[in-house]
Amino acid sequence: MIVMDNDKHTHNNNREVVISIKGLYKSFEDNDVLQGIDFELHKGENVVVLGRSGSGKSVLIKIISGLMKPDKGVVKVLGKEVHRLTKKELIDLRLKIGFLFQHSALYDSMTVKENLEFPLKRNVKDISQEQIDKAVKEVLEAVGLADTADQMPTELSGGQQKRIGIARTIIMKPEIILYDEPTSGLDPLTSYEINDLINEVQHKSKASSIIITHDLTCAKKTGDRILMLIDGKFVRQGNFEEVFDTKDERVKGFYDYNFIE
Amino acid sequence: MDQTSNQRAKYFISKPIDQFFIGVYDISKFVVQFFREVFAPPYEYQEVVKQCYHVGYKSLSLITLTAFITGIVFTDHSRPALADFGATSWLPSLTGIAIVKALAPLITSLICAGKVGSQIGAELGSMKVTEQIDAMEVSAINPFKFLVVTRVLATTFMVPLLTLYSAFIGLTGSFLDVHGKDQTSLTAFIHDAFFKIGYAEILSTLIRSIMFGFTIGIVGCYKGFTTSQGTEGVGRAANSSVVIIMFLVFIEEMVVVKFFNPLYMQ
Ligand SMILES: Nc1ncnc2c1ncn2[C@@H]1O[C@H](COP(=O)(O)OP(=O)(O)OP(=O)(O)O)[C@@H](O)[C@H]1O
Ligand SMILES: [Mg+2]
Numbered sequence: 001m002i003v004m005d006n007d008k009h010t011h012n013n014n015r016e017v018v019i020s021i022k023g024l025y026k027s028f029e030d031n032d033v034l035q036g037i038d039f040e041l042h043k044g045e046n047v048v049v050l051g052r053s054g055s056g057k058s059v060l061i062k063i064i065s066g067l068m069k070p071d072k073g074v075v076k077v078l079g080k081e082v083h084r085l086t087k088k089e090l091i092d093l094r095l096k097i098g099f100l101f102q103h104s105a106l107y108d109s110m111t112v113k114e115n116l117e118f119p120l121k122r123n124v125k126d127i128s129q130e131q132i133d134k135a136v137k138e139v140l141e142a143v144g145l146a147d148t149a150d151q152m153p154t155e156l157s158g159g160q161q162k163r164i165g166i167a168r169t170i171i172m173k174p175e176i177i178l179y180d181e182p183t184s185g186l187d188p189l190t191s192y193e194i195n196d197l198i199n200e201v202q203h204k205s206k207a208s209s210i211i212i213t214h215d216l217t218c219a220k221k222t223g224d225r226i227l228m229l230i231d232g233k234f235v236r237q238g239n240f241e242e243v244f245d246t247k248d249e250r251v252k253g254f255y256d257y258n259f260i261e
Numbered sequence: 262m263d264q265t266s267n268q269r270a271k272y273f274i275s276k277p278i279d280q281f282f283i284g285v286y287d288i289s290k291f292v293v294q295f296f297r298e299v300f301a302p303p304y305e306y307q308e309v310v311k312q313c314y315h316v317g318y319k320s321l322s323l324i325t326l327t328a329f330i331t332g333i334v335f336t337d338h339s340r341p342a343l344a345d346f347g348a349t350s351w352l353p354s355l356t357g358i359a360i361v362k363a364l365a366p367l368i369t370s371l372i373c374a375g376k377v378g379s380q381i382g383a384e385l386g387s388m389k390v391t392e393q394i395d396a397m398e399v400s401a402i403n404p405f406k407f408l409v410v411t412r413v414l415a416t417t418f419m420v421p422l423l424t425l426y427s428a429f430i431g432l433t434g435s436f437l438d439v440h441g442k443d444q445t446s447l448t449a450f451i452h453d454a455f456f457k458i459g460y461a462e463i464l465s466t467l468i469r470s471i472m473f474g475f476t477i478g479i480v481g482c483y484k485g486f487t488t489s490q491g492t493e494g495v496g497r498a499a500n501s502s503v504v505i506i507m508f509l510v511f512i513e514e515m516v517v518v519k520f521f522n523p524l525y526m527q
Contacts (some may be wrong), residue, residue, distance in 0.1 A: 065399050094401040119400040144488075172400070259294040 015042040018176055019064060024058055024073030028050030033059050037073070041176070041210060046202050048211045048223030050243075050254060055229050057212045058102055061178040064210070065099050066090055077176065095123055098174035098207075102181050104165035106153035113149040116140070116168050123172065139167040142197060144190075159186045166194065170201055173232045176199065177209040183218045195221040216255065228254070276514050284354035291483045295413055298406050305411050308404075311416035320369075320376045320423060321446055328427035332434025335359060340442070356435040358462075367514065370473035373420055374506040378481040381412055382502030385485025386495040394486070409486065413478030420474025421467050428466070430476060469517050473510050478495030480506045 019041035024211060026034040033056035041047055051057050061123040062068040062077060066082045075082045080093055103119055106115050116136045120127060140146045152194045169177060182198060183191040195218050201207055202222075211222055219226055220240045228236040228243055230250050236243045272279045336356050343349050385408060388394050397404040432454060439445045445453075484498040484505070 008324065062395075067395050067399060091401045091403075094399055099396070099399040101392050101396055103391065105392040107388075107393055107396070108391075119402065122402050125399070170399075 015163050018043050018078055020076045020079050020121050020212065022074045024063065024075065025071045027061060027071055032232060037234060043208055044202065044206050046222050047208045047210060048213060048219040048222045048227060049229055050213065050219060051229030053172045056232060057229060058180055061180060061210060061212065065097055065178060073138055095172065096175045098169040098172060098177040100169045100179045100182055104161040106161055108153050112153065112164055114150055115153065115164065129261055135171055139171045144193060145169045159190055162186060166197065173205055175207055177207050179209060179211045181212055181214065183213060183215045191215065191218060198222045262394065263335040288483050292479060293412060294405060295479065299410050305407060308407065308411040309414050310412050313419050316377050316415050316419040317423065318372050319380065323372050323376060324369055324423055324427050326371060328365065328430040329434040331364055331368060332360060332431035333438045336365065336435040336438040350438055353450045353453035354456050358457050359433065359468060360431040360435065361428050361458050362462055365431055366470045366473060369424040369427045370420060370470065370510050371507060373423065373477050374503050374510065377416060378477045378502045378506045379499040381478065382480030382484040383483055383499035385494055386488035386498035389486060389488045390491055390495060409482040412482055413475060416478035417471055417474040420477065421470040424466060427478065432524045453459065469514060472513050476509050476513065477506050479511065518526055
């Protein structure tokens with residue numbers, strides 16, 4: 001059963017589609033993870049993907065970014081079919097995509113500052129050290145960790161690492177941002193700030209995002225539209241109230257066991 | 262990088278034999294990719310220098326110690342055999358050949374296998390399982406170029422240098438032993454030690470140590486890049502890097518000595 005919010009849908013139809021997925025399937029040996037995903041992300045939109053642990057949320061965004069190949073289906077990002085691009089084209093596309101890894105994936109042989117500089121130095125031609133320093137300072141302030149620049153990632157707490165991960169994701173000013181559980185492992189106050197940050201990035205840079213989360217507060221605050229991934233398919237979509245206005249136990253359970261407000 | 266490429270359900274012959282050939286095929290692909298990417302710009306000079314420094318820094322003290330002791334001990338052990346024929350004056354010549362041609366390249370590459378190969382395997386392995394390699398890839402940075410090419414270049418360049426260094430240290434040890442027991446002078450020692458060693462011998466040593474260095478880098482990187490199954494896999498990557506490198510080093514040594522040296526020596 002799929003709830004289609006007609007108003008929102010017609011509204012969305014006028015907007016440019018930045019990610020479009022049709023008939024996506026992915027299995028690992030006999031583990032069928034994604035079984036027919038159809039999905040569109042529009043310009044400037046924040047879409048939240050909810051789903052239980054192991055439902056394939058991370059796999060979905062890894063396929064979108066070209067880290068994994070789908071078994072079947074067409075994935076288009078900014079009009080380009082991701083899994084048919086040449087190396088060069090894929091590099092150009094990836095410059096426009098930001099990816100926050102679930103476990104941050106900071107380079108642990110580099111300091112925080114070097115982590116943030118790394119993509120800039122390598123991908124932006126003729127950038128001066130001053131511009132780099134400015135960009136680093138800006139994103140560190142955005143995530144509230146301005147004084148950690150010279151620390152090693154292993155010296156930071158899990159939540160701090162996550163925030164540096166977000167800083168590294170937004171430093172290239174991507175058009176599309178894929179957040180894998182941006183608030184997991186963070187205290188409520190920091191989560192609150194991260195939610196604000198996600199919304200701020202959306203408004204300031206007109207980025208479009210997919211936000212994967214278990215955190216319903218995060219879903220409610222950041223999602224323009226919410227999708228529920230169950231048994232390899234999106235079973236519900238709509239805004240927060242619509243998604244949970246259902247008798248489907250699998251969906252209701254998600255809400256009932258989550259303490260919000 | 263497709264993370265499912267090494268999952269195959271059916272076997273042609275039996276699991277271990279299939280896996281062996283799949284491994285050989287995968288590593289050959291890895292080597293081909295290395296040669297494709299090493300010549301294509303941009304070049305990571307800074308990172309190569311940094312890696313060279315790591316290779317040298319990590320193995321230097323152990324190589325010094327081992328080569329020195331080997332020089333002394335080998336000379337000492339060889340003495341009685343020559344003494345039976347009253348030929349102890351041949352000692353410098355014998356140790357010169359043994360150290361420069363056989364011991365220095367082997368000692369150096371085995372130590373580098375243990376110190377550097379395992380470290381590369383573990384480092385890249387943990388980068389793989391913590392998704393740091395994926396993170397590079399999605400930030401439009403070529404992880405093969407940045408991580409693999411730089412490390413393989415570093416080992417290929419440094420192992421020959423370290424081999425020359427360990428030959429020098431080994432000969433020093435040998436000289437001290439000979440000098441202590443037979444009062445041979447330094448000039449006489451040098452003259453005798455290099456009596457049977459010409460450019461061809463040194464070239465052969467260098468070529469072999471270049472091969473060993475390349476093997477150390479490629480195997481360590483390959484094992485690291487293909488690590489799976491979490492932190493346990495990292496330990497296995499480090500461990501199997503060392504085993505495979507040692508095995509290959511001896512095979513290469515034998516192939517070169519048995520089949521290539523006869524072609525241009527004599
Ligand atoms: N590289 C892989 N090889 C084999 N199986 C995999 C691989 N990656 C993911 N899977 C499987 O795919 C399924 C979905 O994994 P995924 O990481 O997408 O879950 P998730 O929805 O992100 O869960 P969580 O909320 O716990 O992060 C899991 O059953 C997992 O075992
Ligand atoms: Mg996940």
